[in-house]
Amino acid sequence: MNNIKITMPSDVYNALKNKEIYIKVNNTFLIANDKENPTLRLDFTYQDGKLVQYVSKKYGFVDNMKDDKINEENAKTLIQLFAMTFFNQEVALSKITPLSGYETENYMIFEDIHKVMFILFG
Incomplete structure (x- = not known):
């Protein structure tokens, strides 16, 4: 918690x-x-x-x-906080092409160097 x-x-x-x-x-x-x-x-x-x-x-x-809509920079910051808190590691992120079903402006998809995906609705 x-x-x-x-x-x-x-x-x-x-x-x-x-x-x-x-x-x-x-x-x-x-x-x-x-x-x-x-x-x-x-x-x-x-x-x-x-x-x-x-x-x-x-x-x-x-x-x-x-x-409130989340922008790309805020999304990355949130993912980095989540990764540090739950994985105890820093992540370098790249925005990737949307996956099938996530092709709207409501979703942002990022990937780290290990191909771990983070999908945010924002």
Whole structure:
């Protein structure tokens, strides 16, 4: 939860704190703001003790958040903070051609030197 507090908007952290809704399915930890009807869920998948995938399942939660668009420089800064906090490593990023299904201006896709992809909706 501390890493979520560091890297994510305060609205996300506040919606999850003190809920104690953590479910483990295989190597994935599901953190939600409600057990029966979540409006926010974060999925963290680990392999050999390392985070290999993170997905934010937004449901209806983000409808209440500010509608600020993120620019490319802010996106890179956010990814670098996320990588340092969750991976304990610095990343050098390059913007890449959108993947199929992500060809709109709403998505920015970056890749590091190890071909790890970061997809931001912004």
